[in-house]
Amino acid sequence: MTSKLFTRRDFLKLAGVGAGTLALSACGVTLPAAADPQTGVAVSTPGITPSPTSPALIVDLTAARATVPILSGAETPVWGYQASVREGAAESLQVLDGSYLGPIFRVKHGQRIQVKLKNELPDPTIIHWHGLRIPEEMDGHPRYAIAPGKTFDYDFTVQNRAGMYWFHPHPHQLTGQQAYYGLAGLFIVSDDEENALGLPSGEYDLPLVIQDRLFDAANRMVYMVNGMMDQMTGFLGDTILVNGKPDTILDVKASAYRLRLLNGSNSRIYKLAWQDGTPLTVIATDGGLLETPVTRDYVMLAPGERVELWMDFSTRNDAKLVSLAFDGGGSAGGMMGGGMMGGGSTLPNGVPLDILRVRVGEKGEPVSPLPQRLSSIARHRMEDAVNGKNPRSFTLAMQGMIHTINGRVFEMDAVANDEIVRLGDLEVWEFVNLEGGGGGGMGMMNMEMPHPMHMHGVQFQVVERQIDRNFRKQYEQVSAGFVDEGWKDTVLVMPGESVKVLVRFEDFAGTFLYHCHNLEHEDAGMMRNYRVES
Numbered sequence: 001m002t003s004k005l006f007t008r009r010d011f012l013k014l015a016g017v018g019a020g021t022l023a024l025s026a027c028g029v030t031l032p033a034a035a036d037p038q039t040g041v042a043v044s045t046p047g048i049t050p051s052p053t054s055p056a057l058i059v060d061l062t063a064a065r066a067t068v069p070i071l072s073g074a075e076t077p078v079w080g081y082q083a084s085v086r087e088g089a090a091e092s093l094q095v096l097d098g099s100y101l102g103p104i105f106r107v108k109h110g111q112r113i114q115v116k117l118k119n120e121l122p123d124p125t126i127i128h129w130h131g132l133r134i135p136e137e138m139d140g141h142p143r144y145a146i147a148p149g150k151t152f153d154y155d156f157t158v159q160n161r162a163g164m165y166w167f168h169p170h171p172h173q174l175t176g177q178q179a180y181y182g183l184a185g186l187f188i189v190s191d192d193e194e195n196a197l198g199l200p201s202g203e204y205d206l207p208l209v210i211q212d213r214l215f216d217a218a219n220r221m222v223y224m225v226n227g228m229m230d231q232m233t234g235f236l237g238d239t240i241l242v243n244g245k246p247d248t249i250l251d252v253k254a255s256a257y258r259l260r261l262l263n264g265s266n267s268r269i270y271k272l273a274w275q276d277g278t279p280l281t282v283i284a285t286d287g288g289l290l291e292t293p294v295t296r297d298y299v300m301l302a303p304g305e306r307v308e309l310w311m312d313f314s315t316r317n318d319a320k321l322v323s324l325a326f327d328g329g330g331s332a333g334g335m336m337g338g339g340m341m342g343g344g345s346t347l348p349n350g351v352p353l354d355i356l357r358v359r360v361g362e363k364g365e366p367v368s369p370l371p372q373r374l375s376s377i378a379r380h381r382m383e384d385a386v387n388g389k390n391p392r393s394f395t396l397a398m399q400g401m402i403h404t405i406n407g408r409v410f411e412m413d414a415v416a417n418d419e420i421v422r423l424g425d426l427e428v429w430e431f432v433n434l435e436g437g438g439g440g441g442m443g444m445m446n447m448e449m450p451h452p453m454h455m456h457g458v459q460f461q462v463v464e465r466q467i468d469r470n471f472r473k474q475y476e477q478v479s480a481g482f483v484d485e486g487w488k489d490t491v492l493v494m495p496g497e498s499v500k501v502l503v504r505f506e507d508f509a510g511t512f513l514y515h516c517h518n519l520e521h522e523d524a525g526m527m528r529n530y531r532v533e534s
């Protein structure tokens with residue numbers, strides 16, 4: 001593939017600190033594979049069996065400032081992860097040349113991973129491995145944040161099934177800003193079950209990170225320019241980037257592709273569709289493959305969520321992925337009128353957008369039919385939950401000018417009584433979005449706001465959605481786009497909606513986070529600890 005996403009031409013230029021060393025290590029992992037992402041092949045070639053005893057992959061990962069070409073003209077200062085393999089297969093890291101995005105890990109189920117994080121940023125940071133089932137100390141809780149100049153050693157074994165997970169910073173109240181300036185990367189896990197399917201792999205397996213950004217006249221990214229407004233709605237840019245580049249054109253071959261999409265935006269929600277109305281064929285969600293492919297006219301993708309599509313380009317010349325219009329909330333009732341609320345982004349959540357164009361070129365690998373059986377998913381059953389009749393309920397509401405969970409905001413070490421669960425238990429958790437629903441007594445403000453709720457350390461199953469009748473009309477613009485058939489770690493909860501999930505706390509005792517993945521909501525306190533006790 002000769003997509004502009006993977007050009008070798010644009011080298012990441014490092015500004016300031018340790019430029020020599022870092023540039024070298026960045027180049028060190030820019031194997032032929034990066035220009036031609038054959039790197040994926042090594043892990044997805046049938047016959048290579050992941051083994052729990054395979055040697056550890058040891059990676060040096062530095063968070064540092066850099067500049068990259070994004071728009072025409074001046075390069076953009078960014079914050080990025082530069083990585084190199086210290087020990088293990090070089091193709092375990094795939095670098096997106098010239099992008100601020102961090103490396104793509106390509107690892108196997110059962111593999112031991114050691115990451116040496118070095119903080120060369122001017123602020124504290126820590127990495128959270130979104131979606132991974134790992135111990136508390138490895139999970140990037142803000143209390144583990146390291147100061148500038150310091151290091152943190154990660155060491156964990158990949159317990160997750162095949163799927164696309166990701167990593168991003170999680171320092172106290174700085175997550176939104178650090179992710180916005182570029183710190184994020186993908187963590188793709190393969191396993192035997194998946195390898196046996198013969199899904200499109202190598203150059204036919206394309207990870208695509210969708211983000212929105214706002215630039216000033218000097219091509220610098222600007223953040224939180226609308227003050228309180230941005231904090232309430234979340235920060236929204238007006239330029240769509242895919243893998244860190246605008247106006248993306250994917251040059252593909254006439255063949256079938258696996259498109260792995262991550263919404264890496266701070267707060268923008270996408271209603272993804274093929275522009276010509278071709279239904280989307282969905283094969284995976286946050287926690288990996290579905291049991292069978294499903295089709296949707298459109299798919300909702302909120303911040304933090306992933307969805308994987310299968311698409312046969314062999315019978316067409318081009319395609320365009322767009323985000324369709326929907327009512328994205330953020331409008332306020334009560335005393336503050338729409339005019340004041342409209343003072344934020346020029347492109348509020350829910351406006352139609354172009355995401356990327358696909359240009360189909362020469363003939364590629366012959367298309368093998370998509371298997372109708374992709375994996376098996378053991379269904380959690382409501383009757384097996386310890387609290388099936390009495391869901392643990394989390395009310396999302398606005399208090400004062402901030403969004404809260406059960407009336408609380410984040411406290412570094414606090415765990416409330418209703419935030420303690422037992423190791424091994426299967427529970428029902430219910431997220432109830434009361435915002436805009438006559439949340440009652442707020443006085444000033446009654447804002448309708450979607451919240452993508454995320455739990456650390458687990459994968460869950462969505463079992464029930466209910467919508468308040470007053471919100472039915474706007475809900476119908478999005479509700480056919482949820483993919484609840486598979487494993488999830490982030491679930492979009494629309495205004496007036498309650499969502500029940502079944503979750504088993506099966507791996508580790510410890511303190512983990514749950515929060516809204518609208519990163520401005522999170523940083524403003526819409527996050528809490530929960531504790532798993534053995």
Ligand code: C2O
Nearest residue numbers: 128130304454513
């Ligand atoms: Cu991607 Cu705490 O989350």
Ligand code: CU
Nearest residue numbers: 129130131456
């Ligand atoms: Cu997470």
Ligand code: CU
Nearest residue numbers: 451516518521
């Ligand atoms: Cu939120």
